[in-house]
Amino acid sequence: MAKARAALQRTAEAMPIHRDEDMEEDAEQTLDESADPLEESGRTADSDEEIEESVAEDIARFEESFSGINKRYRLINRIGEGTFSTVYKAEDLEYNNFNNSWDIDEHSNRKWASPGQRRRTSKRPHYVAIKKIYVTSSPGRILNELDLLHDLKNSEEVCPLITAFRHMDQVVAVLPYFQHRDFREYYRDMRISDMRLYFKSLFIALKSVHAKHILHRDIKPTNFLYNPEQARGVLVDFGLAEREGTDWHQCDCTLPSEERRSRIAHSHYAQTQQAGHQVSAYPKNDVRSSRRANRAGTRGFRAPEVLLKCTQQNTSIDMWSAGVILLTLLSRRFPFFHSADDIDALLEITTIFGRKKMKETSLLHGQIFETNIPSYSENGHSLEKIILWCTSRSGKDSTGAKIELEDDEKEAVEFLYRLLECDPTKRITAEEALRHPFITKAFEDEDGTSDVDIDFVG
Amino acid sequence: MNSRRVPLANLQNATNSPLRAQTAGAKRSRSHASEQRDMPYGQPPPKKQMIAVDDAESTRFGLSRKSGAPPNAFQRKLEAVREVKAVPKQADKTQRTVNENLETIRQWQRHYRKMFPTFVFYFESISEDVRSKVSRQAQTLGAREVKFFSREATHVITTRPIPADSDSTGSTSSSHARGTANHNQLETKKSIFDAALQKNNNGDILSKAKELGMKIWSADKLQRMLITMFNDTGEGPDYGAPRHASAAPQSKLARQADLQTLLQNEKRNGPLDRDHSVDMVQLRGFYIYIHDMDEATKPVMVREYPKVAKKEEGKWPQFRMSGHGKCPFVEDPNHIRRLQQEQEDRPRGMKATAAPRTRAAAAMEEKRALGENNNLARRATAPAVKQEEGEAKPLDPPKVIPAKRSNTDSMPPMFGSAQASIRAMPRFAGGEPIASGIQPSNITSAIRSQMISSTAAAPGARAGHSKEVNQLKRRVLDKNNSAHSANSGQSSVMNDMRAALNQEAVQPARAAKRKAQETLGLIHEDGNQSEEERQARKAAAIRRRKPSEKELKPGYCENCREKFNDFDEHTVSRKHRKFAMSAENWQELDDLLAQLVRR
Structure with missing residues (x-):
């Protein structure tokens, strides 16, 4: 055993360490990466919750550095921390001086809640979320985020921007404080009917964002604040969002398939293949330029085309990320993908979809996918099988029959296939998703179960 | 002419x-x-x-x-x-x-x-x-x-x-x-x-x-x-004519000339002993190689893994043994240990099997591999388990082996992969099982989130890089708060359940509570949960009252275009203040902010 290990070690040492990116790209990469979904707080805090000393100090420092902020807002607690910002819960001290059309809670309290449920009157304190954007962010990045939010101000299920202001290098955005629960509290308990509602809300948000040709780029549970009780969520954090078409360069995936096929047939690779297969090898000192593409997002939620550095990414990358959330819910595994880096991420996707699909997917973007790793089968696994396995149902039931997914789960899986479609041009759009039976049934469910009037049906 | x-x-x-x-x-x-x-x-x-x-x-x-x-x-x-x-x-x-x-x-x-x-x-x-x-x-x-x-x-x-x-x-x-x-x-x-x-x-x-x-x-x-x-x-730029005109001994001159010719030749033809395999790195192990079909750009991905006897031992991403709710790509030593424990218990008495169809029993089944498409997975009866142990089916995840080499130090070094440092690491922190009642959501510090963000850039592949250091720091952090795991965010009940499932034999002290929960059929009420959870969270907050005060927050400043070791230190630096005070840097943003004034 020890000997074998030593031998293994030698092999490992003999092989060169490959660095898949340049060192100078590091800084950029750090900025590409949104915070890990697991490490972010994802739940609204109650005001009576006790505050940590360090948080209190942090708040004090913030108030001190930003003169005048405590006249307008009373900072209560720190509720979230990301790569680019910290979010605080605060009481809005000047609420009554302004137009508060953004306040859906106030709105829905009147409109949605039955009189008995109404807990708070208009006398209640009004809360906001204050997003302190780190001073190390460039004005350009901040401008981008605020500009997009400004554009999206009237979009459904998108967190509206109340206001934003600057003091020296410190920029602050004020957003509504939205009651929601941490995804980790409910992801293992969601019923299919709950998922319909969750995704209905998410796709309404995405539809309105995509209608403006904006890519969110960072769809993940922590950026979709969801309140299961109200079956309502808001999409937040447009820090990585961009307009469709930004820095686009021709990628083969947008060509008509005929033309793409011809490009592939005449590619350098096709010619060397004809000349006789060579052993896979890559240049040691590669002087060619790197393929550059925006890969901002969160590990585990990046679409294949993002991982493959497609240079014409569009809004469908958000739909893939939504698919990852659905896979998480159906398999009851969070996070589903570990994706320590982009290579791992693509290989994890390969684990599911198999080599053949990944080869095709890579070719869409003009790239050759080669692997001899034995764990990846040609055709991969079906999502049904993976979900059964993840939920310990891959055996047989007491009658000896193979356990199958429930009917509504099957429907969910069918929908999941449309989201986790590796070809971005075939992936379902948010608008189409809202017409998919999996989602339209959410309306029916609501019809049947909810005890309030629904004015948008009929 | x-x-x-x-x-x-x-x-x-x-x-x-x-x-x-x-x-x-x-x-x-x-x-x-x-x-x-x-x-x-x-x-x-x-x-x-x-x-x-x-x-x-x-x-x-x-x-x-x-x-x-x-x-x-x-x-x-x-x-x-x-x-x-x-x-x-x-x-x-x-x-x-x-x-x-x-x-x-x-x-x-x-x-x-x-x-x-x-x-x-x-x-x-x-x-x-x-x-x-x-x-x-x-x-x-x-x-x-x-x-x-x-x-x-x-x-x-x-x-x-x-x-x-x-x-x-x-x-x-x-x-x-x-x-x-x-x-x-x-x-x-x-x-x-x-x-x-x-x-x-x-x-x-x-x-x-x-x-x-x-x-x-x-x-x-x-x-x-x-x-x-x-x-x-002597016309070359590197040496002058006079040398040849000198009365130096012929042999020396000739030798010199030889050497110079050689160097000159190498300069224009490349090294003589060069062959093309030196220019190209051949992929000999298991590899992933994604490259441009026209070879116009650098490969988008290339990584090589050492050959292993069993593919389950490979460090590449694959489905691994893990408990409920956890990432299926990350091996969970506790889960495996528990399963082993059950297997050992099985022949001695029917204690373990006596347990009803609880999650524990269900989890037991899960140890079976995810078969390939249309491959029937076998039923996890006791004999089947025995059989599988020796057999290692094609797509079986690792079974006994992983628990044995759960000490990461003894693992063969991995190259080019971030997995060595990340995969399965935090869950084994302190060698302790995951404890209940820890709710880390509100203590996430900037340093942690930033470090975690940076893991995605393949820290394992870069030696001597600050990210590497971050990674190490993070491990220390994980060790300190041994209760933290990437997945410890569930409610206390959930955690208790998991702890119960994972530590059947190791933690007898929990038995009573566990029993109680098992009798409840492991169904928890929402109200129940939140109450208990709140308490647990408070307890956790108290336990964590003393955070290591002066935590450095390393990062990158887009405005100064430089990396810093400490956020607080950097933001008061002359360079950064100069940027902050220059109105022209903010003009465009201010134009937008003017439109965003609250009305």
Whole structure:
């Protein structure tokens, strides 16, 4: 055993360490990466919750550095921390001086809640979320985020921007404080009917964002604040969002398939293949330029085309990320993908979809996918099988029959296939998703179960 | 002869005069005599050195050849042989002869060093490897290569016999004729080019080249010239002529020359012992390689993993044994240990199996592999488990092995993969099972989130990088708060349940509580949960009251474009403050903020 290990070690040492990116790209990469979904707080805090000393100090420092902020807002607690910002819960001290059309809670309290449920009157304190954007962010990045939010101000299920202001290098955005629960509290308990509602809300948000040709780029549970009780969520954090078409360069995936096929047939690779297969090898000192593409997002939620550095990414990358959330819910595994880096991420996707699909997917973007790793089968696994396995149902039931997914789960899986479609041009759009039976049934469910009037049906 | 040849004629009796050489029967003028035409018009006429040129060549080659005729194969061979030997041979002669010869070669070299930058080569009927080598050498001398035949070319290099039609008139007349043609070209270059292309010269490039007045050289000739150009005559930039003129012992001089030649050769040809496998890194292990189909850009992904006996031991991402709710790609040692424990318990009593269909029992089944598509997975009865242990089915996740090597230190080092440092690491923190009641959501500090963000950039692959340090720091953090795991965010009940499932035998103290929950059928009420959860969270908050106060927050500042070790320190630095205070940096943003004023 020890000997074998030593031998293994030698092999490992003999092989060169490959660095898949340049060192100078590091800084950029750090900025590409949104915070890990697991490490972010994802739940609204109650005001009576006790505050940590360090948080209190942090708040004090913030108030001190930003003169005048405590006249307008009373900072209560720190509720979230990301790569680019910290979010605080605060009481809005000047609420009554302004137009508060953004306040859906106030709105829905009147409109949605039955009189008995109404807990708070208009006398209640009004809360906001204050997003302190780190001073190390460039004005350009901040401008981008605020500009997009400004554009999206009237979009459904998108967190509206109340206001934003600057003091020296410190920029602050004020957003509504939205009651929601941490995804980790409910992801293992969601019923299919709950998922319909969750995704209905998410796709309404995405539809309105995509209608403006904006890519969110960072769809993940922590950026979709969801309140299961109200079956309502808001999409937040447009820090990585961009307009469709930004820095686009021709990628083969947008060509008509005929033309793409011809490009592939005449590619350098096709010619060397004809000349006789060579052993896979890559240049040691590669002087060619790197393929550059925006890969901002969160590990585990990046679409294949993002991982493959497609240079014409569009809004469908958000739909893939939504698919990852659905896979998480159906398999009851969070996070589903570990994706320590982009290579791992693509290989994890390969684990599911198999080599053949990944080869095709890579070719869409003009790239050759080669692997001899034995764990990846040609055709991969079906999502049904993976979900059964993840939920310990891959055996047989007491009658000896193979356990199958429930009917509504099957429907969910069918929908999941449309989201986790590796070809971005075939992936379902948010608008189409809202017409998919999996989602339209959410309306029916609501019809049947909810005890309030629904004015948008009929 | 055209006017350019005048200086030459003025010096007919000079030692190196071509006329003199001609009388010696050593004229080799076709190409070089006509070389003049290759000079772009408008350039000053060549200087006197060029006189030496033809002579230098002819002297060296000592060949009698009918002027203008292309060398035949034998002559070429002979020349090649002589050329190689030429210098050493002459070095055997008296020092005077050596110096003389060197001087002529130097003059020749000087001349062509000036000429080469004006040359534009088009290669024709030449094998690719020769072409690339020759082209590279020519380019180091300032010449250019055109990939497609056009009038831009000044020289066509071919391995085919060069058509002799115009050459048969003799070098003098031919250069006259072409000289005229060139003058015409000067005025109507394009039309002549077109005309040449339209002419029915069998469509042959060489004929066209001739029409256009381009030089046609044999590949051999160019190669010979290049060799001579690179020959050590003291003309090179690295060493001076005087050394050769010195009375140094022959052997030393020769050795020096050898070494210099060697270095020179390496400089233009690359190392002699080089073969192509050195340039390319062959993928010999298990690998993933994603590259551009036209090889225009660097590969998007390439990573190699060491060969392993069983694929389950491979460090690449694959489905692994993990508990409920956890990432299926990350191995969970606690889960495996628990399963092992159950397997051991099984034969002794029916304690474990006596448990009803709880999650524990369900989890038991999960240890079975995810079979390939349409592959029936077997039922997890006790005998089946036994059998599987020894058998290692194709797609089985690791079973006993992982628990044994859960000490990461003993793992074979992994290269190019972030997994070594990340996969399965936090969950084993402190060697302790995951405890209940820890809710880390509100204590996430900037340092943690930033470090975690950075893990995605393959920290494992970069040694000595600050990310690596972050990674280490993070591990320390994880060790300190041993209760944290990437997945510890569930409610206390959930955690208790998981702890119960994971630590059946290890934590008897929990048994009572667990029993109680099991009797509840492991169903928890929402209200129940949140109450308990809140308490647990408070307890956790108290436990964590003393955070290590001065935590450095490393990061990157987009505005100063630099990395920093501590956020607080950086943001008060002079550079950063300067940026913050400059109004022009904020103009555009302020314009937008003006629209966002609360109304």
